Amino acid sequence: MTGRTTQPPVEPDPHSGRERRAVRLRRAAKLTSVVLPVCLIGWLSWQAVANSTRDVTSHPAVSPHYAEGDRVDADGPSDAAAPAGSPSAGAPAPSPSASAAGAANLPLAGRTVLLDPGHNTGNAKHTADINRKVDIGNSRKECDTTGTSTDAGYSEAEYTLDVVHRARQILQDRGATVVLTQDGDRPWGPCIDERARIGNEAKADAAVSIHADGAPASGSGFHVIMPAKVAAGPADTSAIVDPSHRLGVLLRDTFKAQTGEPTSTYIGQQGLDTRSDLGGLNLSKVPKVFIECGNMRNTGDAGRMSDPEWRQRAAQAVADALTSYLTG
Ligand SMILES: [Zn+2]
Incomplete structure (x- = not known):
């Protein structure tokens, strides 16, 4: 938004061939300036989805090892116990790894x-x-x-x-x-x-x-x-x-x-x-x-x-x- 106010577009004479080429170039540049950010946002969104998918699919292989290894250790990291203001506070939902960590930290649940x-x-x-x-x-x-x-x-x-x-x-x-x-x-x-x-x-x-x-x-x-x-x-x-x-x-x-x-x-x-x-x-x-x-x-x-x-x-x-x- 700031760029438009400081650099107002100049409309060229539409009858000049050179100007027409210039108009096409400017329109192409304008289009690129719109399309590129949209593409970038799309790519980032796809990456986010891909990452979350990788998280879900990789955890079953990781969790049992964590749960077994730390079964007696109640002092390990726990997202559930994170204090307000910590990086994990306010997260929309615990990931599978957080659930596994919670289970590992509650080895006496039900006892x-x-x-x-x-x-x-x-x-x-x-x-x-x-x-x-x-x-x-x-x-x-x-x-x-x-x-x-x-x-x-x-x-x-x-x-x-x-x-x-x-x-x-x-x-x-x-x-x-x-x-x-x-x-x-x-x-x-x-x-x-x-x-x-x-x-x-x-x-x-x-x-x-x-x-x-x-x-x-x-x-x-x-x-x-x-x-x-x-x-x-x-x-x-x-x-x-x-x-x-x-x-x-x-x-x-x-x-x-x-x-x-x-x-x-x-x-x-x-x-x-x-x-x-x-x-x-x-x-x-x-x-x-x-x-x-x-x-x-x-x-x-x-x-x-x-x-x-x-x-x-x-x-x-x-x-x-x-x-x-x-x-x-
Ligand atoms: Zn006594």
Whole structure:
């Protein structure tokens, strides 16, 4: 538009042969100036269509590799999670590759995980309630206990709920439905039999009970507790012993690698223990393990467990072990 106002066309004498040729040339030039841009736009449009067609047809060959390779990695790129203002924000529709990336980042979609934060900060004020005995199959045991604490007064109940909250976020980000036995939302408990029942009723694919130990101060390190074979009264662990063992070994290996915490010096073998006296395991119908993340009575362990960054690593390890278990 700007060119026309600064260079008005001059109409030549139509009777002059030379001018007629000039007119033809000018008309040809005018036509070219119109036709060329139209052709260019057409070519660009065709290229855009061709590119989008190539995208669609090439993705089926690429996506499975991406999905398999990054199945456990929830931190990969995701168009769905792109913040406003990012290059992909406002895109009209996710491409097939974006959908594949979304699926790869939700390896736990459709899975249910039970996280059981041991004890309850209110238990100490409800001794009568938590001391009553409940049936754990092969014996009767206190409903719950107060748990331990560090010398500085950081309680096991606070620790377990904090780690569970951190692990829940990671697991939810991977698509899991996460059920908690308590969320700091009840005055005490629940009892150990109810903790197992919550996982059973949720039909959890896996369950982890988070604890910290209160052993003699000289002992240190973490250990994972797996269910023994118990068949008595309401307890029957025969179906969960093997899968729980697989989960337990994964959790032991992942926790050791990601937190740097050594395995226990005072109990179990290489960080693994098997017990038949825990109601939370005896009554579970879903694969379940306990982890004693360290000894709160030990200075070194207590220092680590009191550090939020270490707790994030502990939670990451729990979430990663569950993810490996559920996708392996
Ligand atoms: Zn405990």
